[in-house]
Amino acid sequence: MFSFLRKSKMNTVTVEGSPTTLDIPAGKTLLEAMLDAGLAMPHDCKVGSCGTCKFKLVSGKIGELSPSALALEGDELRSGFRLACQAIPRSDLTIAVDAPLSQGIAIATYRGTIVAAQRLCEDIIGLTIELDRPLAFTPGQYADLTAPGIEGARSYSFAFATVGEPTQQLHFHIRHVPGGAFTDWLFCTDRTGMELKVTAPYGQFALKDSTAPILCIAGGSGLAPIISILEQALDRGADRAVHLLYGARRQSNLYALDKIAALRQRWMAPFEFFPALSDEEPDSDWAGARGLITEQIADVADLAAHEAYLCGPPAMIDFAEAQLLAAGLSRSVISADRFLDRSNRT
Numbered sequence: 001m002f003s004f005l006r007k008s009k010m011n012t013v014t015v016e017g018s019p020t021t022l023d024i025p026a027g028k029t030l031l032e033a034m035l036d037a038g039l040a041m042p043h044d045c046k047v048g049s050c051g052t053c054k055f056k057l058v059s060g061k062i063g064e065l066s067p068s069a070l071a072l073e074g075d076e077l078r079s080g081f082r083l084a085c086q087a088i089p090r091s092d093l094t095i096a097v098d099a100p101l102s103q104g105i106a107i108a109t110y111r112g113t114i115v116a117a118q119r120l121c122e123d124i125i126g127l128t129i130e131l132d133r134p135l136a137f138t139p140g141q142y143a144d145l146t147a148p149g150i151e152g153a154r155s156y157s158f159a160f161a162t163v164g165e166p167t168q169q170l171h172f173h174i175r176h177v178p179g180g181a182f183t184d185w186l187f188c189t190d191r192t193g194m195e196l197k198v199t200a201p202y203g204q205f206a207l208k209d210s211t212a213p214i215l216c217i218a219g220g221s222g223l224a225p226i227i228s229i230l231e232q233a234l235d236r237g238a239d240r241a242v243h244l245l246y247g248a249r250r251q252s253n254l255y256a257l258d259k260i261a262a263l264r265q266r267w268m269a270p271f272e273f274f275p276a277l278s279d280e281e282p283d284s285d286w287a288g289a290r291g292l293i294t295e296q297i298a299d300v301a302d303l304a305a306h307e308a309y310l311c312g313p314p315a316m317i318d319f320a321e322a323q324l325l326a327a328g329l330s331r332s333v334i335s336a337d338r339f340l341d342r343s344n345r346t
């Protein structure tokens with residue numbers, strides 16, 4: 001009868017080989033709790049598609065928002081691996097994680113106001129959001145945006161670099177997905193002045209410490225985190241050669257060309273830029289490359305010496321990754337940010 005006085009149930013999670021223990025309130029996923037605590041648990045999509053957040057369940061019980069089998073292999077499942085973004089603890093747990101769990105930037109929720117929504121091309125809006133307080137992130141990371149009246153959050157990559165300083169003004173490049181709830185909402189009228197919930201920072205797509213030449217492959221609004229990463233490389237001295245391949249459908253879908261031109265102008269090392277159009281009218285005035293952007297990869301000189309950053313549609317990334325591996329790049333020098341959603345689960 002005094003159940004209303006009981007504290008809401010917490011489950012304690014112990015991470016093997018680390019001093020870390022977490023108290024997780026009912027209903028939270030394991031990944032949410034780890035990120036809230038500032039633990040740099042590997043993750044990417046947060047919707048059970050990519051398999052990046054896998055952990056080994058050593059003891060205890062979990063419920064799953066969607067089956068881990070959708071993203072993990074049979075032998076991984078048999079060895080006890082599960083997805084942290086889909087796991088809801090149902091008892092105290094002991095888990096093991098392959099990656100070292102260093103302390104990262106804690107995820108927090110901010111109140112944001114849209115202060116500008118500018119068309120960058122036919123199907124991409126540049127969205128500027130002013131936060132109620134400063135946010136720190138690493139270039140390449142992303143935020144979850146929740147709009148009024150739309151169920152669930154949508155993920156968008158920061159389209160600029162903060163150079164060491166937290167910032168209150170965020171920029172995103174958002175492509176219209178016709179029929180998509182969030183992007184239909186954003187594109188149907190001017191949303192300036194509207195409030196959004198912003199939860200950030202997420203993701204581990206980031207510039208590596210290296211001197212190797214950089215190969216970037218972006219499709220559509222996948223240019224957003226690539227620009228962010230290149231701005232960071234510029235701040236570090238811009239002394240690494242860059243090869244940027246950028247795929248769009250038609251000339252009317254190209255954007256940020258002025259931004260890329262400005263980066264190239266300030267770059268200290270060679271900076272090659274190759275846009276390619278997949279659906280341009282055959283008789284148009286386009287003098288550049290035509291076809292899929294991945295068809296340009298084989299023409300990159302000294303391909304195997306590069307460190308690669310890929311961002312955009314999952315199919316483009318899978319194809320590019322396969323070509324790079326076949327050309328002799330090792331998996332450790334290929335970083336990819338797939339714009340995954342639940343529809344991409346295998």
Ligand SMILES: Cc1cc2nc3c(=O)[nH]c(=O)nc-3n(C[C@H](O)[C@H](O)[C@H](O)COP(=O)(O)OP(=O)(O)OC[C@H]3O[C@@H](n4cnc5c(N)ncnc54)[C@H](O)[C@@H]3O)c2cc1C
Nearest residue numbers: 151152155156157174175180181182183221339340341342
């Ligand atoms: C890490 C990451 C970064 C991304 N960065 C960008 C970017 O910078 N620019 C860009 O244009 N796109 C980006 N995307 C894609 C973006 O998140 C959206 O998927 C896309 O804009 C379509 O959203 P929509 O609401 O219009 O379409 P919808 O089809 O309505 O939704 C897209 C997806 O959102 C999820 N969803 C839908 N309803 C719900 C719900 N009720 N609760 C929870 N989730 C739901 C589903 O997974 C659905 O497939 C990124 C995706 C990821 C994973």
Ligand code: FES
Nearest residue numbers: 044046050051085
């Ligand atoms: S982050 Fe969990 S499957 Fe992608």
